[in-house]
Amino acid sequence: MSSSQKPFDHVLVTIPGVFLHLIQNDSSLQLASGDLTITTINEAESVVAVIARVGDQVQWPLTKDVSAVKLDESHYFFTLRVPNNNQKQGEEDYDVLSYGLTVASKGQEGVLKELDEALERYSILSVEKLENVLGWEVVAPRETSPEEMKISGEKRELVEESSAAYWTTVAPNVEDYSSRFARWIATGSGQVVRGILWCGDVTVERLKSGNDFFKRRMQPASSQSQISPRAMESVKKVKRLTEMSKKVATGSYLEW
Structure with missing residues (x-):
């Protein structure tokens, strides 16, 4: 293979000021923060893989079996399927991970448009709206820029x-x-993705749950470092997906 045929990277878009969460049924766990970078892996004139990366901590492939949902200008979530290496008879051959991405979006309209275009091209992007989520948890990232988070630790903490x-x-x-x-x-049912019954209403009880979670995290000597066994198992899957996508990024995508 000549040097001109070796795989090479091309950065499509970089979004500074993001926080990435692993979403569980009743809680969320922060996985990474920093810049979100969408990179293509190219061979000759063909794109052979697309990688999303947050900082140096977490990365995953973007493919047409990855769902990306934009909830507002500051919040996206991703549904990812991870091959199940410990599959037992009768079980699915994959595990599902849910990532929530928060962006300090003030002043980032241009690059967020580029992000939407990349997600629409390389994954399945839909735009949804959640009703009743209108409080500080939405306003803080929308009214904060990455530069302001760098200058003010208080603003960074509020967005986090x-x-x-x-x-x-x-x-x-x-x-x-x-x-x-x-x-x-x-x-492969052929349904329209936008019709998969996205439940757009957030109840008052769940708004209270989110605020209570915030208050617990702000208390001194809180138990936020205690992670449930289920969350620990999911974190292992996150690490496995990251290692798999690193193989892709280094040109070992044929092994996947």
Whole structure:
């Protein structure tokens, strides 16, 4: 293979000031923060893979079996399928992960448009609207820029905590959507993706749950470092997906 045929990277878009959460049924766990970068892996004139990466901590492939849902200008979530290496007879051959992305979006209209274009091209992007989520957990990231977070630790902390509360509030919606989407992909049912019953309403009880979660995180000596066994298992899957996508990024995509 000549040097001109070797795989090479091309950065499509970089979004500074993001927080990435792993979403569980009733909580969220921050996985990474920093810049979101969407990169293509090219061979000659062909794109052979597309990788999303947050900082140096977490990355995953963008493919047409990845759902990306834009909830507003500051919040996206992703449904990812991870091959199940420990599959038992009768089980699905994949696990499902749900990632919530929060963006400090003030002043980033241009690059967010580029992000939407990349997600629409390389994954399945839909735009949804959540009703009743109109509080500080939405306002804080929308009215904060990445530059302001660098200057003010207080603003960074506010966006970080609002991100955790937001994804904890909407977690049941996301988990329900993710499982439905994964089944839709597995069966190839041909339904319209926008019609997979995204539950757009967030109840008062769940808004209270998100705010209570925020208050617990702000208390000194809180138990936020205690992670449930289920969350620990999901974190292992996150690491496995990251390692798999690193193989893709280094040109070992044929091994996947």
